[in-house]
Amino acid sequence: MFEVEELRKKFKTTTAVDGVNLYLEKGESVGLLGPNGAGKSTTISMMSTLLSPTDGDVRYNGKSILKQPEIIRPVLGMVPQEIALYEELTALENMKFFGRVYGLSGKKLDNKVAEVLELVGLEDRKKDKIKNYSGGMKRRINIAVALLHEPEVLIMDEPTVGIDPQSRSYILEMVKNLNREKGMTVLYTSHYMEEVEKLCDRIYIMDHGQVIASGTKSELKSILSSEETVLVELQQKQVGFADQLSELDVVQKVIEVEQGFKIIATKADQLLADIFDVAKREQVQIIGIHVQTPTLEDVFLHLTGRKLRD
């Protein structure tokens, strides 16, 4: 349905997107995961015809939307990262304006506005100016505007940034329902791992402008099936301890975390004993040790050596 082929975007000195390939099937919910600066927003800007790529193609139902943007525009709903609304106007005025932009008018427009306002739970605040809304309410109207014309594809660029957990959970539930009940195809970008885990059927992980892994949640986690993650909590962190751990044959990565170090290593019976040996040698006091089931965060850590929110 929606295919991205060898997409590349170069700015003056940097390559923001470097040969990205991805696809979305009809009715699918796909996550695009990556840290800030990974190239997610640039990729979706090109997918929504906002930005022209340096190279590559984006096709919708087999037709290039770079050559014919008018194919995708009427059926695309885009939720930008920023609150793209007229703050001095009311929610109702904003929605009516964007509804008209998509060709809605008269009774149809009124009905659709009322329906979407109810969906985002802001019917009773529709006559308030956007500037008087809370962060979470602004985010909800920001999404509502993109739903007015019943898009076939909904692209959401970090729609929950900077809002309270309650609004976040409301938005996630809403997107889930749109995908499951209305069959809307969703591309959801985020650097919140748990959001993507909850919402998406398939996931693309991006870093430094490239897709570094993709698949279903279980497929991605199986990358770490032969490995285990051990969190070692220390009384006091010591660089020498981490260096010694890195030299162990089974250890692949040692990452400093708040409480101590996170160790990604090949599964081995001796690993815990070896960790205690190193601690003894380096005179480091271990106050806790946890063997963890791999999460998508660990997959990302394993693939990039960085945390998602670094």
Next chain:
Amino acid sequence: MLTVFNLQWLRLIREPVLVFTFFGLTIGFVFFLAGSQGSSTITIQTFSDTLSEQEVAVWLERLNESDTYTFNYNEREEVENELRMSQISFALNLEADNYSFLVGQDSHFIAAANQHIMQTFQSYLRINEVNAQLTDETVSIEHYVQSDVKTLSTNVSEHDEMGLHVVAGMTLYFVIYTILFNLSNIVLEKKTGTWDRLIISPLKKTQIYIGQLAHHFMLGMLQIIISFVLFHFMLGYNFGTQLLTIVAVVMAYVFSIVALGMLVMGLVRSSQQLQAAIPIVATAMAMLGGAFWPLEIVTNNILLFLARLVPIRYGLEALIRTIVYNDSLLDVIQPVSILLLMGVIFMGLGINLMEKIK
């Protein structure tokens, strides 16, 4: 296009403070600079040590043909007394075929009065000279003098012309602020993302630009026309009979300013830079283009050259000619065409630069 156009008006209705401020400033400045002068004339005390009372009376009649000045005869002793008591700044001493000033304090009126007196003397002396050389023939001087000379429209006096210059200058100056500050909404829209939302909608980019620019154009037109109507009814200024030509000139001027705004927005990188650039552009253009003072008093060639590059100069020229001399659209087609040409160039460059910024 209409959807975008209507939205801009709705936004203006919700936050009209900026537009009302510049509108108020236009009215305020004109009222204080031009309106407060009313129809008062400058009175100049005149005396003579050498001319007879009859000769002085003839000169006074000639000098008083102007509406701007009133020349009163007085005895030298009385004039000197008034100068000593600082009741007057200067006085005129008439001599045979010449004149001089008796100055008590420096006054900015002396230069202007001097110009008027010199013109009156030169014109009289020239006629005398011609008469002396052509003693046997009767020459219709009036015929030569009137041919190819522009006349003021019937209801516009010399004094009104000065006032109208202030009215037109200030109106054209403040409308730059209104248009440019309102155009900065586009920069803001690009920053907040609403612009991008429109770009990826089924609307064409040309529809979005036309909707936006048509609003700013209409706003500029309304500000100028409402100002002129208020000046006519509140301060009694007469704008002559070529009202349609005035509207055409204003349209060309506003178009060039909207286009200039697009160019300025294409050159800056942020809304902060734009906020700083607008007063600099508006005031520099107004100073160069003669909105604050007539260009006739500027002698520096560089400044006169720069004046040719700013729209306000042509807008003012065409307006003054239309209002004061009753020129038709054909008569002012040159400045109007230059304004349109500037508009096309600025718009082309501006839109290209704005598109490249992204």
